[in-house]
Amino acid sequence: MAAKPRFRKDTADTSAPTPASAPAPASVSDETHPVDQTLPPVKMFTSGLQHVAAMYAGVVAPPMIVGPAVGLNARDTAFLMGASLFTAGIATLLQTIGFWKIGARLPFVNGVSFAGVTPMVAIGRERGAEGISVIFGAIIVASVLGFVLTPYFSKLVRFFPPVVTGTVITLIGVSLLPVAFNWSQGGNATADDYGSMKNIGMAGLTLLIVLVLRKVLRGFLQQIAILLGLVVGTLVAIPLNMTDFGAIKDAGLVGFPTPFHFGAPQFEIAAIISMCIVMLVCMTESTADMLALGKIVDRPADERVIEGGLRADTLGSAISPFFNGFMCSAFAQNIGLVAMTKVRSRFVVAAGGAILILLGLCPVLASVIALVPLPVLGGAGIVLFGSVAASGIQTLATAALEKGENALIVAAAVGIGLIPIAAPQFYHAFPSDLLVVLDSGISTGCVVAIVLNLAFNHWGGKGSSARLLPQARVGE
Numbered sequence: 001m002a003a004k005p006r007f008r009k010d011t012a013d014t015s016a017p018t019p020a021s022a023p024a025p026a027s028v029s030d031e032t033h034p035v036d037q038t039l040p041p042v043k044m045f046t047s048g049l050q051h052v053a054a055m056y057a058g059v060v061a062p063p064m065i066v067g068p069a070v071g072l073n074a075r076d077t078a079f080l081m082g083a084s085l086f087t088a089g090i091a092t093l094l095q096t097i098g099f100w101k102i103g104a105r106l107p108f109v110n111g112v113s114f115a116g117v118t119p120m121v122a123i124g125r126e127r128g129a130e131g132i133s134v135i136f137g138a139i140i141v142a143s144v145l146g147f148v149l150t151p152y153f154s155k156l157v158r159f160f161p162p163v164v165t166g167t168v169i170t171l172i173g174v175s176l177l178p179v180a181f182n183w184s185q186g187g188n189a190t191a192d193d194y195g196s197m198k199n200i201g202m203a204g205l206t207l208l209i210v211l212v213l214r215k216v217l218r219g220f221l222q223q224i225a226i227l228l229g230l231v232v233g234t235l236v237a238i239p240l241n242m243t244d245f246g247a248i249k250d251a252g253l254v255g256f257p258t259p260f261h262f263g264a265p266q267f268e269i270a271a272i273i274s275m276c277i278v279m280l281v282c283m284t285e286s287t288a289d290m291l292a293l294g295k296i297v298d299r300p301a302d303e304r305v306i307e308g309g310l311r312a313d314t315l316g317s318a319i320s321p322f323f324n325g326f327m328c329s330a331f332a333q334n335i336g337l338v339a340m341t342k343v344r345s346r347f348v349v350a351a352g353g354a355i356l357i358l359l360g361l362c363p364v365l366a367s368v369i370a371l372v373p374l375p376v377l378g379g380a381g382i383v384l385f386g387s388v389a390a391s392g393i394q395t396l397a398t399a400a401l402e403k404g405e406n407a408l409i410v411a412a413a414v415g416i417g418l419i420p421i422a423a424p425q426f427y428h429a430f431p432s433d434l435l436v437v438l439d440s441g442i443s444t445g446c447v448v449a450i451v452l453n454l455a456f457n458h459w460g461g462k463g464s465s466a467r468l469l470p471q472a473r474v475g476e
Contacts, residue, residue: 070124086360091316173389206379417445
C-alpha cells in the first residue's frame with residue numbers, strides 16, 4: 001500500500017543518507033497538510049472575503065430571477081437574496097468543517113445552484129402565490145432522497161479516471177466563461193448600456209489590474225490580488241457612475257431570515273420529480289468539482305471524501321428551505337480562485353462561510369459587497385474561470401491521450417458539452433424536463449465521457465481500464 005503523502009515547508013535537500021541510529025525528523029511525517037492548516041486572523045479574513053467577493057453575484061442571481069418569476073415584490077425578493085447568503089454560509093461550513101461523516105473537508109464553497117433556476121421558475125409560474133412554498137417542499141424531499149442515495153452515488157468515483165476528470169474540469173472552466181463575459185457586458189441584456197465600450201472597458205481594466213498585481217506583488221498580497229483588483233476596479237467605477245449606492249440606503253442593519261417566512265412548505269409530486277432531477281445533476285457536478293479541487297490541492301478526492309461532500313451538499317440543501325433558501329451545490333468559480341492563489345486551507349473558505357452568514361444577518365453589509373459592478377466582477381472572472389479550464393488541461397496531459405481511443409473520448413465529450421454554450425437554443429424542441437440536464441454542458445459532457453470511457457476502456461476486454469483508473473486514495 002502507498003504511504004500517506006508527506007508535506008514540508010522547506011525545499012532543503014534531503015537526499016543525504018541518514019544514519020541508522022538517528023531518528024527520523026518528526027516534522028516530516030507530522031506536518032499538517034496545507035488543506036488543514038490555519039492562517040493568521042487577518043489573512044484568514046481577507047482570503048475568505050476574496051472567496052465571498054468571487055461568488056457573491058452567483059449566490060444572489062438565482063433569487064433575483066426566481067423571486068419576480070413567482071410574483072414576489074422587490075422587498076420579498078431582497079429577503080430571498082439575504083436568505084440565500086445565509087444558507088450558503090451554512091452549507092459552506094458543513095462542507096469545510098463538517099461533522100461525523102458529513103463534509104468533504106476541502107476548501108469547497110457551496111451556494112445556490114443555477115441548475116434549479118429553470119424548473120423553479122416553471123413551478124412558481126404554474127402555481128401563483130403558493131409557488132414558492134411548493135418549490136421549498138420539493139427541495140426538501142429531493143434533498144432528503146439525495147442524502148439517502150449518497151453512499152451509492154459516491155461509488156461512481158471509479159468511473160472518473162484522468163480522461164474523464166480532465167474533460168469535466170475543462171468543461172467546468174469553459175462553461176463558466178460565458179458568465180464572466182455576460183458580467184463584463186453589464187449582466188442585464190435588456191439594459192441600454194449592455195455590451196457598451198464603457199462596460200467592456202471596465203472589465204478589461206480590471207483584468208489588467210489583476211494581472212499586474214499578480215506580477216508585481218509578492219507573498220500574501222499576491223494571493224489576494226483578485227480581491228485587491230475588485231477593490232481598485234470598484235473605486236475606478238465610482239466616478240464613472242457605474243456603482244449603485246441605493247442598496248445601502250435602503251438596507252437594514254439587522255435582518256434574520258425568519259423560518260418559513262412564505263408559509264409552510266407544500267409537497268406536489270410533479271414539482272418533487274423536477275427537483276429530484278436537479279438534485280442528481282447537482283450531485284454529478286459536485287462530484288466532478290470535488291475531483292477537480294482534490295487534484296488542485298494535492299489531496300485526491302476518494303470515495304470517502306466524495307461521500308462526505310455529497311452529504312454536506314444534500315444536508316445543506318435540506319436545511320436551506322427552512323430559512324427560505326434554495327438548493328445548494330458546489331461553486332466552481334471558487335475552485336479557480338484556489339488554483340490561482342495557491343491558498344489551500346479549508347479554514348479560509350470556512351471563514352468565507354462565516355462572512356456569508358454575517359452578510360445574511362446584516363443586509364447593509366451585504367449591500368456593500370454588492371457595490372462591486374458586474375463588469376468589474378466579469379474582468380476578474382475571466383482569470384478565475386480560465387484557471388479552472390487550465391487545471392483541466394493539465395489533468396488531460398496525464399490521461400495518455402495517445403493510447404486507445406482516449407483522444408476520441410475527450411473530443412466527443414467536450415464537443416457535446418460545449419453545445420449549450422455555443423448554441424444555447426440547440427435543444428429548444430426537447431421536453432422541458434430533459435432541459436434540466438441538457439442545458440448543463442458540465443452534466444452532458446460528464447455523462448458522455450463516462451459512457452465512452454466505459455465503452456472503449458472497460459467493456460470488450462481491452463484490459464486498458466486498469467491503466468486509466470484514478471490515483472490511489474489518500475492513506476491507502
